[in-house]
Amino acid sequence: MYYQSTRGGIDPIGFADAVMMGLATDGGLLVPAEIPQVTPDQLRRWAGLNFQELALEVMTPFIGDEIPREDLRSLIDRSYATFSHPEVTPLVEAGGNRILELFHGPTAAFKDVALQFLGNLFEYLLARSGGQLNIVGATSGDTGSAAIYGVRGKERIQIFILHPKGRVSPIQERQMTSVLDANVHNIAVRGTFDDAQSIVKSLFNDLPFKSAYHLGAVNSINWARILAQSVYYFYAWARVSGGDPERRLSFSVPTGNFGDVFAGYLAKRMGLPIERLVVATNRNDILTRFVHTGVYAVGDAVYQTLSPAMDIQIASNFERYLYFLLDGDSAQVRAAFESMRETGRLEVDAARHDQVQADFDAASASDEETLEQIRSTYSGSGYILCPHTAVGVHAARGMRDVVCLATAHPAKFAEAVREAIGLEAAQPPSLQGLMDKETRCTELDATQEAVKGHLRDALGEGV
Structure with missing residues (x-):
């Protein structure tokens, strides 16, 4: 399997190089040259597998022979041994909804599903090559802690995580800043998540700096994260359908x-029988507006909401979707993002907008609607949703045969939950005592030069 850039500026590379490169050197995102297809017979066979076995089958075609099958099996088993539930991502019923719980990893968020695997994958590839890696990432809440827990204490890796000061939940902040391993560096930038993400992208686009400091990515720009997250769509579908290839399901x-x-x-393009994918957003609804209008346009501001991990204007992975929507035409992708850079918007034609609406539904939820959904689900079932999950459940109202992704444990958002139902969710063991731990964090201006200087100080002049 080979990977290429959405912007067409690199020669095809293998899976290992794609993982280590993170963001393509031409500023684009890496995508597979072709998407493997799953047959109905495979779907039937896979339906009886546990999560780890299923992950091995889903990932293998994208990796090819670059990692021996037994080594890959070992990486997967080690990654999900850290989860507190034997099913890794169990499917439950609550308030008339199917809820896919993705929060049983060490940081109680869905990012663990990908980042426990990616941390072990980095370690494996670096041991094989003898290389070093300095991870730089931006987080709106959960990515940072999941990435840190994925690589803390690992040899050959340093990790620098940027978060917007005062714009993540107290527990999310403490999960990151209380990790005191020598290879972990937390940075609070005085700005928004989009500011932090823009800084990270600029560092990766500075090719001499990226090369000199061996920078790598853990944000969802890294293809391995997308691959790992696709597994739980297959897993949920199998638990509902029993392996019947004719049974379609929405998410x-x-x-x-x-x-x-x-x-x-990606799972749908592989052949998983998905009926609809619902893009559920909060007040920062650039993606919902795109699905409805075909126009992707930056708004006036990034709004702070009760679901802070979604307080984003510029969605990195949108470029991957646009690449496939434009039939793999890299020149059109480049032109679209040049327009975006100059005008703050891009627009697709009517035929492609029809395709967008065939691929997705979309809905947004205000903070008031989010709170009401938490209240409604709790009063009907005693089940507590985190505010992000509540946005997804709200967006799925009236739909049949839909699975709602529960992206974080509700205890991570105690204030929102308390406001909705007057009590807090019981903390899982991974969160207990967190607020009493010692912390370490550096505060910086939200500029590329400030962050560059901090990396130079920490790593030396060219490593």
């Missing part, structure tokens, strides 16, 4: 950076 996905819903789109 409602709380969406900020478009990575999670793109993983579902």
Whole structure:
């Protein structure tokens, strides 16, 4: 399997190189040259597999012979041994909804599904090559802690995570800043998530700096994250369908950076019988507006909401979808993003907008609607939703045969839950005592030069 850039500026590379490159050197995102197809017979056979076995089958075609099958099996088993539930991503019923719980990893968020695997994958590839990796990432909440927990203490890896100061939940902040391993560096930038993400992208686009400091990515721009997240769509479908290839199922996905819903789109392109993918957003609704209008346009501001991991204007993985929507035409992708850079918007034609609406539904939820959904689900079933999950459940109202992705444990958002139902969710063991731990964090201006200087200080002049 080979990978190429959405912007067409690199020669095809293999899976291992794609993982280590993260963001393509031409500024685009890496995508497979072809998407493997799953047959009805495979779907029937896979339906009886546990999560780890299923992950091995889904990932193998994208990796090819670059990692021996038994090594890949070992990486997968080690990655999901850290999860507290034997099913890894169990499917439950609550308030008349099917809920796919993705929060049983060490940081109680869906990002663990990908980042526990990616941390082990990095370690494996670096041990094989003898190389070093300095991870730089931006987080709107959960990615940072999941990435840190995926690589903390690992040899050959340093990790630098940027988060917007005061714009993540207290527990999310403490999960990151209380990890004191020597290879972990937390940075609070005085700005928004989009500011932090823009800084990270600029560092990766500075090719001499990226090369000199061996930069790598853990944000959902890294293809391995998309691949790992696609597995739970197959898993949920199998639990509902029993392996019947004729049974179609929809998914409602709380969406900020478009990575999670793109993983579902990948599964659908592979042949998983998905009826609809619902793009569920909060007040920062650039993606919902795109699905409805065909226009992707930046709004006036990034709004702070009760679902902070979705407080995003520029969704990184949207470029991957646009590449496939434009039939793999890299020149059109480049032109679209040049227009976006100059005018703050891009627009697709009527035929392609029809395709967007065939691929996705979309809905947004205000903070008031989010709170009401938490209240309604709790009063009807005693089940507590986190505010992000509540956005997804709200967006799925009236739909049949839909699975709602639960992206975080409700205890991570105690204030929102308390406001909705007057009590807090019981904390899982991974969160207990967190607020009493010692912390370490550096505060910086939200500029590329400030972050560059911090990396130079930490790593030396060219490593």
